[in-house]
Amino acid sequence: MSKILISAFMGYLFGSFQTSYIVGKVLKKVDIRDYGYGNAGASNTVIAFGFKYGVIVAMVDILKAVLSIMFIRYLFSASHDTRYFASLMYLNCIFIILGHNFPFYMKFRGGKGTASLIGALLVLDIKIAIIGILAIVLVTLMTNYIALGTMALVSSFAVSTIWFHYSVYCILIAILIGLMSLIKHLPNIKRILKGTEMKLRNSF
Numbered sequence: 290m291s292k293i294l295i296s297a298f299m300g301y302l303f304g305s306f307q308t309s310y311i312v313g314k315v316l317k318k319v320d321i322r323d324y325g326y327g328n329a330g331a332s333n334t335v336i337a338f339g340f341k342y343g344v345i346v347a348m349v350d351i352l353k354a355v356l357s358i359m360f361i362r363y364l365f366s367a368s369h370d371t372r373y374f375a376s377l378m379y380l381n382c383i384f385i386i387l388g389h390n391f392p393f394y395m396k397f398r399g400g401k402g403t404a405s406l407i408g409a410l411l412v413l414d415i416k417i418a419i420i421g422i423l424a425i426v427l428v429t430l431m432t433n434y435i436a437l438g439t440m441a442l443v444s445s446f447a448v449s450t451i452w453f454h455y456s457v458y459c460i461l462i463a464i465l466i467g468l469m470s471l472i473k474h475l476p477n478i479k480r481i482l483k484g485t486e487m488k489l490r491n492s493f
Contacts (some may be wrong), residue, residue: 292377296361303357304388307399308349309334312342315471322398326476330389330400332435336487347404354385357441362412379459382409383466390473400421401473403439406466410446417449430447433488445469 310329315323317338321329325336331350335343361381365374386402386409407425410418424445429438443466450463480486 292365293380295369295379296377297384300357300384300450301388303353303360304385304390304402304405305392305394305399306353307389307395308346308353309400310392310395312338312346316342321479322395324381326381328400329392329395329398329486330402331404350389350400350404351411352409354382354405355412357381357385358409358412358434376456378413378457379455379462382406382413383462385409386466386469390469393451402466403435403441403442403470406442406446406470414449416453417446420444420449429489434477434481434486435489436474436486439474441474443470 300334309321309331312334313319313324313329316409321333321337325333327333331343331347334346358378358381361378365377385405386398389395389402389405390399390457403425407418407422412419415417421442424441425435425438427438429435436472447460447463447467450460455463477486
């Protein structure tokens with residue numbers, strides 16, 4: 290039980306480091322959520338502050354997830370039960386996303402967790418990470434919408450988790466992360482249908 294609690298707590302703690310919010314407050318003296326589409330994340334940072342700041346935010350959000358999963362690896366990798374260890378990493382992963390999306394000090398109004406998910410996958414399983422990164426890059430380039438690329442990323446995560454024979458617990462977490470991302474991106478999808486969503490090429 291202690292391993293479960295530590296994995297969840299550390300995931301939420303790392304995830305709650307809200308890079309775009311800190312960049313906005315420290316460098317721009319504003320709340321990022323008052324700009325663009327009203328959330329705190331890398332894509333909205335691009336809209337609000339420009340591509341350079343968006344890249345910085347994305348890289349830090351990726352890094353915080355990498356560090357969180359690596360911390361769990363360091364603590365619990367000596368476990369002889371590899372399936373249980375994988376479950377702890379998946380648990381840490383979903384709490385990273387929860388921390389990013391719902392940080393307690395921001396009245397639970399954060400981002401959407403895409404960059405953090407990519408960071409977590411890089412440590413969880415490099416095969417799943419490569420598939421996910423290819424999915425988000427290809428779909429984003431083909432459609433010109435990052436939101437649709439993100440849907441490809443989370444879908445590939447769930448499918449890959451099944452394909453590589455992870456436990457039912459891990460599969461459920463991957464599906465929950467996908468559903469959470471879908472709900473978070475519903476406004477984007479509605480704007481895509483209306484033709485009002487910002488396209489990738491307009492970000493540069």
